[in-house]
Amino acid sequence: xxxxxxxxxxxxxSGKAAIYGEVDDEGVVTFAVRVTEDSPIRGSEMFRRMLVAxxxxxxxxxxxxxxxxxPSSNIDRVNELTASGTxxxxxxxxxxxxxxxxxxxxxxxTMVGIPEGTAGxxxxxxxxxxx
Amino acid sequence: MAADRRSLQSMVDxxxxxxxxxxxxxxxxxxxxxxxxxxxxxxxxxxxxxxDSHDNSSVSTLLxxxxxxxxxxxxxxxE
Numbered sequence: 001x002x003x004x005x006x007x008x009x010x011x012x013x014s015g016k017a018a019i020y021g022e023v024d025d026e027g028v029v030t031f032a033v034r035v036t037e038d039s040p041i042r043g044s045e046m047f048r049r050m051l052v053a054x055x056x057x058x059x060x061x062x063x064x065x066x067x068x069x070x071p072s073s074n075i076d077r078v079n080e081l082t083a084s085g086t087x088x089x090x091x092x093x094x095x096x097x098x099x100x101x102x103x104x105x106x107x108x109x110t111m112v113g114i115p116e117g118t119a120g121x122x123x124x125x126x127x128x129x130x131x
Numbered sequence: 132m133a134a135d136r137r138s139l140q141s142m143v144d145x146x147x148x149x150x151x152x153x154x155x156x157x158x159x160x161x162x163x164x165x166x167x168x169x170x171x172x173x174x175x176x177x178x179x180x181x182x183d184s185h186d187n188s189s190v191s192t193l194l195x196x197x198x199x200x201x202x203x204x205x206x207x208x209x210e
Contacts, residue, residue, distance in 0.1 A: 004171055011159050015151075018158035022165070022172045030172045032179055034155035062173070068180045 006057055008050045012041050019046040027059030028128075044100050051104040061106055063097045063127040067117075075122055083120030092127055101129040133168070133201040139194065143182060157182055168200045 004022035008031075011018045016039040021031030031050060035043040051058055065075040074095040081091035089111065092098060098109040106129040116124035132142050146160045153159065160182075161175045168175075170193075177190045187194065 004165075007162075007165075007172075009159070009162050011153070011155075015153035016155060018153070018155040020158050020162040020165075020172065024171065024173075030176065032158050032161055032172065032176060034158050036154050064173075064176055066177075066180045068184045070180075070183050 006054055008053045010046050010049060012039065014040055017041045017043070017046060019043070019050055021050045021054070023054050023057050027057060029054060029058045029061045030064070031061075043096070044103075047097075047100045048104065051101075059131055061097070061101045061129040063095075063101075063109075063125075063129060065095075065097075065125045065127070067123040075125060078122055078125060079117075079120050082122065088115065088119070088122070088125075092125070095127075098127065098129055106131050133197050133204070136201070139181070139187075139190065139197075140185075143178075168197055170196055170200075 005025050006023045008019070008021045016036040017034070019031060019033040021029055023029050029051070031047075033043050033046060035041070035046075063074065065072060065078075067075045074097050077095050078088065078091045081094060082088055092109055092111060101109070109127055109129045112126045112128050115122055132145060143160065146163045147156050149163070150156050150159050157179055161172060161178055164170070164175045164178060165172055174193055174196055177193055181190045
């Protein structure tokens with residue numbers, strides 16, 4: 001059985017915002033977050049609360065970005081920037097997750113694996129954000 | 132449900148009903164699946180896209196994990 005060291009769950013009663021995250025035994029945080037445009041709480045606030053709850057157990061944030069039909073703020077931002085000539089590595093630094101993680105003290109964002117897609121049309125990117 | 136070989140869609144529909152009205156049901160649903168199958172979120176995460184795409188190739192690893200869990204449950208039930 002594989003169980004996380006810690007998990008964090010926040011579901012706003014409005015049904016308009018939720019986050020769920022886990023830290024594994026190597027301190028890697030995996031999470032999923034969704035908010036509607038009219039959510040009474042911001043995604044950044046839920047993300048902050050999650051990292052506060054994990055404390056020093058969290059050493060790396062693992063960001064898993066996939067693009068299908070639904071908007072994906074991170075990958076949409078990467079595509080917006082790379083379409084206008086920004087390098088992929090630089091574009092990653094300007095995504096929502098990396099910027100939020102940086103506020104919480106995670107300073108180094110590095111792409112892992114091979115992304116799928118081309119400039120302006122990426123569909124799969126994995127990033128590790130470390131302290 | 133997994134032990135009864137129910138489809139992923141039927142499990143998703145069941146969990147959605149359990150969660151109740153939510154525009155962001157996919158997040159608590161993944162938490163539910165993690166607990167139900169004792170799997171880490173990194174294994175469940177492809178469900179996030181599957182609910183829109185229904186592309187089973189994107190959840191092939193997850194489906195095999197669920198099948199393994201179901202086999203264990205059936206074996207345990209026989210003992």
